[in-house]
Amino acid sequence: MSAKSIRKKSNNKPLSCTSETDLTKxxxxxxxxxxxxxxxxxxxxVNLKRQSKLVGGVFSSLGQEATAVGTAFAxxxxxxxxxxxxxxxxxxxxxxxxKYIFAQxxxxxxxxxxxxxxxxxxxxxxxxxxxPISHLGDMIPxxxxxxxxxxxxxENRVAAAYVGDxxxxxxxxxxxxxxxxxxxxxxxxxxxxxxxxxxxxxxxQFACENLVDKxxxxxxxxxxxxxxxxxxxxxxxxxxxEYARNGGGTVLIEAHTYRRKGHAEHDNQxxxxxxxxxxxxxNNDPITxxxxxxxxxxxxxxxxxxxxxxxxxDFLDEEAAxxxxxxxxxxxxxxxxxxxxxxxxxxxKKKVLES
Amino acid sequence: MATAAKKxxxxxxxxxxxxxxxxxxxxxxxxxxxxxxxxxxxxxxxLTEGFIDEFGAGRMIDxxxxxxxxxxxxxxxxxxxxxxxxxxxxxxxxxxxxDMLTNYAAKSRYRGCGSIQAVFRGPCGGGVRGGPxxxxxxxxxxxxxxxxxxxxxxxxYDAKGLIKAAIHDPDPVLFFEHKKLYRLPRLREELxxxxxxxxxxxxxxxxxxxxLSIITxxxxxxxxxDAADVLEKEDGLKIEIVDLRSLAPLDKEAILATVKKTNRxxxxxxxxxxxxxxxxxxxxxxxxxxxxxxxxxxxxxxxxAPVPFAPQMEDYFLPQVSExxxxxxxxxxx
Numbered sequence: 060m061s062a063k064s065i066r067k068k069s070n071n072k073p074l075s076c077t078s079e080t081d082l083t084k085x086x087x088x089x090x091x092x093x094x095x096x097x098x099x100x101x102x103x104x105v106n107l108k109r110q111s112k113l114v115g116g117v118f119s120s121l122g123q124e125a126t127a128v129g130t131a132f133a134x135x136x137x138x139x140x141x142x143x144x145x146x147x148x149x150x151x152x153x154x155x156x157x158k159y160i161f162a163q164x165x166x167x168x169x170x171x172x173x174x175x176x177x178x179x180x181x182x183x184x185x186x187x188x189x190x191p192i193s194h195l196g197d198m199i200p201x202x203x204x205x206x207x208x209x210x211x212x213x214e215n216r217v218a219a220a221y222v223g224d225x226x227x228x229x230x231x232x233x234x235x236x237x238x239x240x241x242x243x244x245x246x247x248x249x250x251x252x253x254x255x256x257x258x259x260x261x262x263x264q265f266a267c268e269n270l271v272d273k274x275x276x277x278x279x280x281x282x283x284x285x286x287x288x289x290x291x292x293x294x295x296x297x298x299x300x301e302y303a304r305n306g307g308g309t310v311l312i313e314a315h316t317y318r319r320k321g322h323a324e325h326d327n328q329x330x331x332x333x334x335x336x337x338x339x340x341x342n343n344d345p346i347t348x349x350x351x352x353x354x355x356x357x358x359x360x361x362x363x364x365x366x367x368x369x370x371x372x373d374f375l376d377e378e379a380a381x382x383x384x385x386x387x388x389x390x391x392x393x394x395x396x397x398x399x400x401x402x403x404x405x406x407x408k409k410k411v412l413e414s
Numbered sequence: 415m416a417t418a419a420k421k422x423x424x425x426x427x428x429x430x431x432x433x434x435x436x437x438x439x440x441x442x443x444x445x446x447x448x449x450x451x452x453x454x455x456x457x458x459x460x461l462t463e464g465f466i467d468e469f470g471a472g473r474m475i476d477x478x479x480x481x482x483x484x485x486x487x488x489x490x491x492x493x494x495x496x497x498x499x500x501x502x503x504x505x506x507x508x509x510x511x512x513d514m515l516t517n518y519a520a521k522s523r524y525r526g527c528g529s530i531q532a533v534f535r536g537p538c539g540g541g542v543r544g545g546p547x548x549x550x551x552x553x554x555x556x557x558x559x560x561x562x563x564x565x566x567x568x569x570x571y572d573a574k575g576l577i578k579a580a581i582h583d584p585d586p587v588l589f590f591e592h593k594k595l596y597r598l599p600r601l602r603e604e605l606x607x608x609x610x611x612x613x614x615x616x617x618x619x620x621x622x623x624x625x626l627s628i629i630t631x632x633x634x635x636x637x638x639x640d641a642a643d644v645l646e647k648e649d650g651l652k653i654e655i656v657d658l659r660s661l662a663p664l665d666k667e668a669i670l671a672t673v674k675k676t677n678r679x680x681x682x683x684x685x686x687x688x689x690x691x692x693x694x695x696x697x698x699x700x701x702x703x704x705x706x707x708x709x710x711x712x713x714x715x716x717x718x719a720p721v722p723f724a725p726q727m728e729d730y731f732l733p734q735v736s737e738x739x740x741x742x743x744x745x746x747x748x
Contacts, residue, residue, distance in 0.1 A: 171526055172525050172526030172527065173526055175524050175525050175526060176521075176524075176525040176526075180525060180527075181525070181526055181527065182525075182526065182527040182528060184493065184528060189490075189493065189527070190522075190525065190526070190527035190528075192517055192518055192521070192525075193517075194513055194517050194518075197482070197486060197513065197514060197517065197518055199486070200480075200482050200483045200484075200485070200486020200487055200489075200490070200514065201486045201487070201489050201490040201493070201518065202490055203483060203486065203487045203490060204486060204487035204488060204489055204490020204491040204492070204493070204494070204498075205490040205491070205493060205494055206490075207448075207475065207487055207490070207491055208490065208491040208493075208494030208495070208496045209494065210472075211446065211472060211473070211491075211496065212494070230482060230510075231482045231483075231486065231513070231514070234478070234480035234481075234482045234483040234486075235482070235483055235486060237478055237480065237483070238477060238478055238480055238483040238487065241478060242475075396523055396524050396526075397523070397524055397560045397561050398523070398561065398563070398584075398585045399523070399529065399584040399585055402583070402584060402585070403585075403615070403663060406560065
């Protein structure tokens with residue numbers, strides 16, 4: 060969705076969300092909590108980074124939170140997700156506690172992956188969270204295996220793999236989607252088209268008009284959604300998951316959204332045309348839109364929304380403090396768990412003058 | 415088992431691998447096979463012929479020509495507690511699954527994202543006039559990646575024992591099968607009736623000797639034996655042959671023990687010399703058994719070129735028995 064079409068659609072009025080939903084009032088409030096928490100987690104990590112309390116980069120989801128939150132909210136408990144670095148919203152919806160993500164960001168010993176790998180590169184199989192790696196597209200083949208195994212075990216699960224517009228150019232994306240399609244696996248690939256892969260704009264990434272056009276070539280169902288409308292994102296995933304769960308097979312969803320921050324905090328976004336970021340911030344912010352929606356439908360008053368915001372702030376402060384107070388890992392823990400250490404000894408550093 | 419009764423005594427190396435996978439699939443429902451043409455067709459080398467009739471298409475998964483998908487799917491299934499046996503039609507095509515193996519499979523346990531109990535197997539090796547893309551020995555590509563185990567058998571007994579050990583192993587195992595050995599009559603042997611495994615990480619002494627040691631694996635074990643026969647007959651030399659069987663982890667104890675016994679070492683492998691596993695073995699010996707050496711370590715390997723097609727050129731490319739004999743004589747005389 061181009062800035063132009065948004066301007067046309069909104070007629071320069073503040074956007075809301077789709078009104079057609081069967082979400083209950085309680086669910087709509089829960090959805091708001093996750094959306095708001097995702098934004099506030101992001102702001103908190105940026106602040107912590109500025110205080111030099113984080114190790115490594117910060118990869119913001121600012122402006123595109125609705126896609127991950129809305130789609131993940133439509134999944135069942137037994138379903139799996141493989142998120143990307145900007146899909147913290149999906150991870151939170153899946154029930155992962157923020158303190159563990161803070162511990163990851165701070166490279167603490169309490170990090171779920173023992174701080175062997177950064178940020179969201181951890182997993183929680185119990186919660187259906189499959190840990191991603193940096194090589195884009197690789198998670199799609201992995202998710203096909205999750206679903207093949209699920210089928211062999213006669214379990215009724217669907218899986219969502221989140222990818223960016225850049226990921227769709229990788230070989231692994233192609234191999235994974237094609238294999239899933241052939242096997243009719245209940246895999247939903249959420250293609251978050253946020254306009255940029257690092258600095259590369261979409262026009263240098265793919266030549267089809269829309270990413271969802273690729274669905275035709277793979278022989279799978281293709282759906283398109285306004286990625287900044289959290290309700291629409293929920294509804295589209297509900298439709299896709301139902302289709303997949305009932306034997307329809309693989310689905311590609313293209314979510315049109317916008318990355319308002321650079322690739323990571325260090326990126327000054329010099330490649331972005333003047334005014335583009337500000338336009339999206341002013342006219343198409345997913346949180347503002349959902350707040351407009353909740354307010355218009357009288358689900359929540361502005362005061363109630365503020366109160367929820369305050370609660371989330373306190374909660375995140377506590378979670379971050381827990382991580383901050385956690386110990387750092389012992390250096391020699393680097394040697395453990397390369398292999399099962401009951402079979403192969405840890406890879407300790409060789410002492411040069413040992414013998 | 416669905417195989418036709420053989421007239422010859424004993425089983426070939428390919429039959430031994432086949433038996434190993436079959437028995438594990440019969441015993442454990444979580445073991446399954448995934449790869450190109452493995453199901454209905456029975457595999458390019460017919461290693462899994464008949465499996466689909468016994469175990470069904472649900473456990474014999476034919477894939478598109480997509481090595482990343484094969485490796486990735488095996489990893490995903492392993493995370494779910496399954497034990498996949500993934501096939502590369504030729505080990506040369508492991509290159510298109512390289513990223514998934516080295517970045518996903520190898521690092522998953524370390525990254526706290528789950529252990530990958532999976533076997534990645536396929537036919538390797540030259541000498542069959544396969545040219546540059548059907549003759550690869552891939553171990554050196556993976557030797558520098560922590561988190562992957564590698565094995566390569568040279569006998570039918572080890573092939574069956576190692577494939578079973580690989581399926582049982584809690585970590586990802588690359589299982590290399592030299593295609594020249596698959597149906598070699600010389601390797602036929604009768605296997606024990608009782609179930610057995612061959613432990614990963616343990617070398618075996620293929621031939622006892624005292625004058626010098628050849629450290630090798632795979633098809634080169636046979637070349638080493640032929641060379642040892644010549645040297646025993648013509649020079650009276652008793653050559654010890656260590657068949658590594660496991661390339662990662664290497665059996666350092668066995669390597670150092672043979673060095674300390676014979677004090678002269680030749681390292682023999684079929685992959686190209688530069689950056690080959692021989693360099694690593696040589697470094698281990700130089701660092702940990704320098705005082706035990708009576709001669710420089712010698713490496714015999716293929717030349718630093720792609721595997722050529724023409725028989726005359728491929729024979730020049732590969733280590734030959736005559737070269738091994740010559741190198742051993744040089745070592746013995748040093």
